[in-house]
Amino acid sequence: MIQFDNVTKRYPGGIDALKNLSFKVEKGEMVFLAGHSGAGKSTLLRLVAGIDRATSGTVLVNNQNLGKLGGTQLSFMRQHIGLVFQDHKILFDRSVFDNVMLPLDIIGFEPREAAKRVRAALDKVGLLDREKSNPIRLSGGEQQRLCIARAVVHRPSILLADEPTGNLDRDYAHDIMELFRSFNQVGVTVLVSAHDEMLMHTYGRRIIRLAQGHLTP
Amino acid sequence: MKHLLYLHGRAARQALRTLLRQPLGSLLSLFMLAVAISLPLGLYLTVASLASWSNGLAASPQITLFMELNADRADVETVNQTLKQHALVHSHRFVSKESALKDLMARNGLAEVTDGLAGNPLPDAFIVSPKDTEPEALERLQKELSGLPMVETSQFDAGWARKLHSLLTLGHQLTILLGAALGIALVLASSNTIRLQILARRNEIEVSKLIGATDGFIRRPFMYFAVFQGMLAALVAWGLSAWLIATANPAVAELAALYNNHATLRQLAPEEVAALLLGVATLAALGARLATGHVLREMEPS
Structure with missing residues (x-):
């Protein structure tokens, strides 16, 4: 599903965020990505989503070599991925409902069917009663759940989450992780980065550890 | 699609x-x-x-030839023949001094003025339609026609x-x-x-x-x-x-x-x-x- 072969990512200024990285995530797997800040977790997720391109090596997602895809093809590829951002990237000029509607708008969903899906996604993350609210009125944890609803509303085959529990307390973090596990149970490939190893261990899933752009045991 | x-x-x-x-x-x-x-x-x-x-x-530019006042029928006929045979003239029309005077009296209500005249002060005239309407060709033709015998003057305002x-x-x-x-x-x-x-x-x-x-x-x-x-x-x-x-x-x-x-x-x-x-x-x-x-x-x- 996701395969890295000798991937190096060098940012302008000569800093190597990832060095000769190789790994594989199978279809339907749920994998944690661990490491300190600056270890390259975010960079790895950005490469999988095609937001950045690898400097060398190949990134395969759904059997497609992302290095060979043009801008429009990358966009279409991204329509099959759900992204949960560390900083949420919620739009405050529209309601909770319209925020979740955005991916379906982009795909061009028929409005009535889209509204049903939006409500289903909001229900799943427990925000259905807030659909008309402005997201600015939501707490940090609720904003994170809103971001998750937006990431899954179009039923992606891959879900990528960058430090989704970073700013949340333990209980809340567990709720979020439970959500990801339930998506994984219905067949979605999930890749979640975090730095709380204790939390990860409770789920007994594979952990990919990164340090200074390398894999570490 | x-x-x-x-x-x-x-x-x-x-x-x-x-x-x-x-x-x-x-x-x-x-x-x-x-x-x-x-x-x-x-x-x-x-x-x-x-x-x-x-x-x-400019669709039908015309050159007007005025004969000398003392030109007689023979002179008019000579010019008439020249115009008829000229390669660059499309058509021409003769306006006698008598008909010109009649026109003038009828059009501008100058009957009293013309009545007071001793004779007809107007010349015989030809109105010539050239074949070529280019300004330069017109000017050349005008110059040539002015040179015909007993032609007093010709008018064509090419400059305008x-x-x-x-x-x-x-x-x-x-x-x-x-x-x-x-x-x-x-x-x-x-x-x-x-x-x-x-x-x-x-x-x-x-x-x-x-x-x-x-x-x-x-x-x-x-x-x-x-x-x-x-x-x-x-x-x-x-x-x-x-x-x-x-x-x-x-x-x-x-x-x-x-x-x-x-x-x-x-x-x-x-x-x-x-x-x-x-x-x-x-x-x-x-x-x-x-x-x-x-x-x-x-x-x-x-």
């Missing part, structure tokens, strides 16, 4: 909603754009009207026709120049409007792009907005120029009447309106394309 049409329809509706929700300031800028378009439009119509009017004048012609050429070039300058201004104005809109919606564009929006998807509503705004401005400009022409026409007709002539400025023809709309829409779309292209390039994956 059907899906793409659906996406286009939605982008167009979104653009229309944005346009209708515009604050007063944007409407004023739209009006400003319309005034700017109506300027070369009015000039174009004036020049085009004058050109077609002067074409009517030439002056009008070059004045019209100048007006034509001015229209093109003004139109080109305005075209560039239109592209820049459209690009600037769209750039401001993009700035206001930068977050939305960024997030959309991250979650799979293609460049086309992001660009579409802005393109439609620019095209709608441009066409609206063109329509207002059309109305403005029509009003200007309608206002100016009585004065033009009065002026033309002073020269015993009939002239009006014409309005835009349907195909010209279509060309105007299409042209303005294209330029506006070009401006929007420039503005969106700039932002999208900045967001490309590196």
Whole structure:
């Protein structure tokens, strides 16, 4: 599903965020990505989503070599991925409902069917009663759940989450992780980065550890 | 294909909603754009009207030959024969001094004046229609005909026709120049409007792009907005120029009447309106394309 072969990512200024990285995530797997800040977790997720391109090596997602895809093809590829951002990237000029509607708008969903899906996604993350609210009125944890609803509303085959529990307390973090596990149970490939190893261990899933752009045991 | 049409329809509706929700300031800028378009439009119509009017004048240029007052029938017949055989003369008509006098008395009500004259002061004349209507050829023919025996003088105001012609050429070039300058201004104005809109919606564009929006998807509503705004401005400009022409026409007709002539400025023809709309829409779309292209390039994956 996701395969890295000798991937190096060098940012302008000569800093190597990832060095000769190789790994594989199978279809339907749920994998944690661990490491300190600056270890390259975010960079790895950005490469999988095609937001950045690898400097060398190949990134395969759904059997497609992302290095060979043009801008429009990358966009279409991204329509099959759900992204949960560390900083949420919620739009405050529209309601909770319209925020979740955005991916379906982009795909061009028929409005009535889209509204049903939006409500289903909001229900799943427990925000259905807030659909008309402005997201600015939501707490940090609720904003994170809103971001998750937006990431899954179009039923992606891959879900990528960058430090989704970073700013949340333990209980809340567990709720979020439970959500990801339930998506994984219905067949979605999930890749979640975090730095709380204790939390990860409770789920007994594979952990990919990164340090200074390398894999570490 | 059907899906793409659906996406286009939605982008167009979104653009229309944005346009209708515009604050007063944007409407004023739209009006400003319309005034700017109506300027070369009015000039174009004036020049085009004058050109077609002067074409009517020059369609049958004529040279008038006046015989000497003491020319007799034989002299007139000689000139008549020469004209008949001349290769460059299309046709000619003889106006005797008697019929000329009768004409004068009838037309201008100068009966009392002419009654007081001892004899007929008018000469015999030929009105010649040349085959070649080029100003230079006309002048050559006129010079040649003036040299015929017993021909006193010939009249053809080639200078006047030439002056009008070059004045019209100048007006034509001015229209093109003004139109080109305005075209560039239109592209820049459209690009600037769209750039401001993009700035206001930068977050939305960024997030959309991250979650799979293609460049086309992001660009579409802005393109439609620019095209709608441009066409609206063109329509207002059309109305403005029509009003200007309608206002100016009585004065033009009065002026033309002073020269015993009939002239009006014409309005835009349907195909010209279509060309105007299409042209303005294209330029506006070009401006929007420039503005969106700039932002999208900045967001490309590196």
